[in-house]
Amino acid sequence: MQAYLVRRILMTIPVLLGISVIVFLIMALIPGDPAMAILGSYATPENLARLRADLGLDKPLAARYLTWIGNLFQGDLGRSYSLNRPVLDEVLDRFGATLILATSALALCSIFGIIAGIVSAVRQYGWADKILTLLVLVGISTPSFWLGLVLALFFAVKLGWFPASGMYAVYGGGGLVDLLRHLVLPAITLSVVATGVVARLTRSSVLEVMRQDYVRTARAKGVDERRVIYRHVFRAAFVNIVPVIGIQAGFVLGGAVYIETVFQWPGIGRMLVGAISTRDILLVQGGVLLVAAFYVFVNLLVDAAQHGLDPRIKS
């Protein structure tokens, strides 16, 4: 296990480098002149040239990348011009909020998706299965940004059970209870599609395992049906479910963009949308880089978990 982990951690290095190259290239290839964007179209050619030199824009692409990544290692992601603040500080501030939201949604989709999938498989073609299959279909077809609006309208505006926006109450807010109250609606909204996907996969995975010879062996031993399903079948199905939860982590991190916009959640997704509108390229760059790097880490965890769960995986 240890040797595997070391190897797997080393494998993330090229991936992280690749991500940095892609992010750098995307931003470097943006049409238009960043110097012009900063100084405005009335700037004199001399000023533009000086700023370009300051920003290193006159150097070749490879040299610019090396400078950029060198700064990155020193924690310097540049300065956001729209916020007039170091990008790293802003991005890290925002990331915590996104992490809270995404983790809660991931927890919800894992718990409810797996339960729904198992029930559906065990009661295949029964009423519970039919209802759950329908719910799953509705779930994966729902535009989350619309669902967020509808839930906010109903549970926040009409019923007043939960706050409609923000992470903490503006007056006298703070503390875990306040946070949880604000978290309920966004987390549920964000988890709906992922729950559907997890439930679907759990169902088919459980059904597939149920046909395996070793499940018949368990029955031949006289193991009771509950134990057959929750121990023999689920243990094997879980190995297939874990990577799907990993993929959902990616969808949830990305989908948070909508939810943060709908619920005014002060996360990195909402920051990105704002930064794209104001063309604050350095801020976009920093945000994308951080979330992508974090996702690499999530995938590492998923692989490690799978390795721990399945003794057959050697490499």
Place this chain on the structure above:
Amino acid sequence: MIGATWRRWTVGANGRPALVALFVRNRLAAFGLAIVATFVVLALATPILPLPDPDLTDLANRLKPPLSVDAPLGTDHLGRDMLARLMWGTRVSLAVGLVATLVAALVGSTIGIVAGYRGGRVDNVMMRGIDMLMAFPYMLLALAIVAVLGPGLLNALFAIAIVNIPFFARNVRGVTLGIAAQEFVAAGRMSGLGPVRILYSELLPNVMPVIVITMSTTVGWMILETAGLSFLGLGAQPPQADLGSMLGDGRKLIIVAPHVATIPGLVIFVLVMGINLFGDGIRDVLDPRLRSGALTRPSAATAVARDRRLPEPAPDRADTVLDEAVLDVRGLRTGFHIGGEIYRAVEDVDFVVHAGECLGIVGESGSGKSVTALSLARLVATPPGRIDGGRILFRGTDLVDAPLDELRAVRGEDIAYVFQDPQTTLHPLFPIGEQLAEAIRVHHDLPAAAARARAISLLDKVGIANPSERARAYPHQLSGGMRQRVGIAMALANRPELIIADEPTTALDVTIQAQVLRLLDDLRREEGSALLFITHDFGVVSTICDRVLVMYAGRIVEAGATDALLTDPRHPYTRRLIDCVPRLGDAAQAIDAIPGLPPAANRLPRGCAFAERCDRRTAACEVDEIPLRPIGGARAVRCLHPVAADTR
């Protein structure tokens, strides 16, 4: 002409139900298709429908609620007619989603085909690139691309298409790799076909289903995500509007005029749901694994027909000494019910297993011997299996109608199984010691440590060295022979009265076979268990079985003591079968296979099932069911013209 084309679509080649038939059966998919078709028709018809101008502002009539006089869905904050805007917006969303899908499919499939077909370096470079794209969270990459290209509907389309390329590339590459390695492609290459010809004639037809399946799963997302980008203000820019941007505009008015935001969202939802329903239907049709019904849940015990045919009471059988019988099987019938047809695997099988004896069941594959074995503890998977008749009497109780709890108490405790392939019959994720201990603890209230100690002693007994260490090993860490020793240990765990071994040595090396066979026989003798041994191998039968039953097409055709039956077979089938076994040192022996094939299990003849292949057949053989008749000396044969004793 038209009739023929139509038939090709409805009936389909090789009797498989075709697309249309499947859609008719799959009502949800048909419903989804209806939704999608409605959307497409409405989108196409929008320009010619008598709708108000969707961009005409009328501030006097702003935010009118739905069901107003001249605005059926109300008006928005600029007084524009919601219905008209919705229709035009749907047109845009649908078009953008479809075009994005086509772009992603085209680019992604091309990458997949080239990578899969060329292989090597090209494949490596392309797939590393795809991996890099997948290293980003899905929507995040789309956002980054929009950040570069700038907000706008076309840019949103490209962004969404790009992030979906990996799904196509990966799926298509996987299939292409498989096909490119196949012979017909190599043959094409050898006969001088250019890569383009091979692509069109060989690859594309095979890859197409995968592309269609991937499209059917991704088109819904792509419509959702492009609408999402518009919702964020990064897609459609005013005055142009799609469903997403309408929703985004309406968001600020959600409290004052909820209809402005909720109605476009509802339309997206219905459209995407229609697409997903339809897509699931397509997948069911195109994915062979789903079509074969591999994903149905088997029940805990084989189902029993409600009107199960019961055998006549008190059969007067020559070989029956009831007090000694461990198991008394009477008139057992097991069938597989698949798509309205019944495949009769086991037909009226009667036999008795006496305490401590070894009874063999011999037959070709498909003769019903394994299904018979599995039926005894009702382990045949339902669906499609079902017990249609008979009794399985174990210590006087009929296992066929025993409640599940009672059946489970017998399984593994009194009747234990050794299965054919220990590679698949041991759980891959539990250590073998744990699996053994479980077999004990299911039936005996024993502390974990005691069960573990017993498991280790069992491993020792079946000849596994370092048993306490090996108990922690997983099945994949053992050799095939070792695994089957574990299988035998598991069957012996509770000293059962009967062990049913279903071809236990077939999957093993010839050199290991004899060892494992000897082990099984020695141990079951030690424990005093009876053994029901299923095999196709007369050599094995002669080594360990006291008595033998020969099965053909689901029925017992001959029964008797091993020596007598082997030296003096009476049924023409048994005789041919024994003649097929090569004898050592008899170089002149001509091995002639039995001509013809056994009858299909869903079309069994009324009379003798072997008649068609038999050279002793007369007209009488095919008229009526032929009984299994005792012929003295505890032997029985199901034949009107048995081979006379010693005519060989």
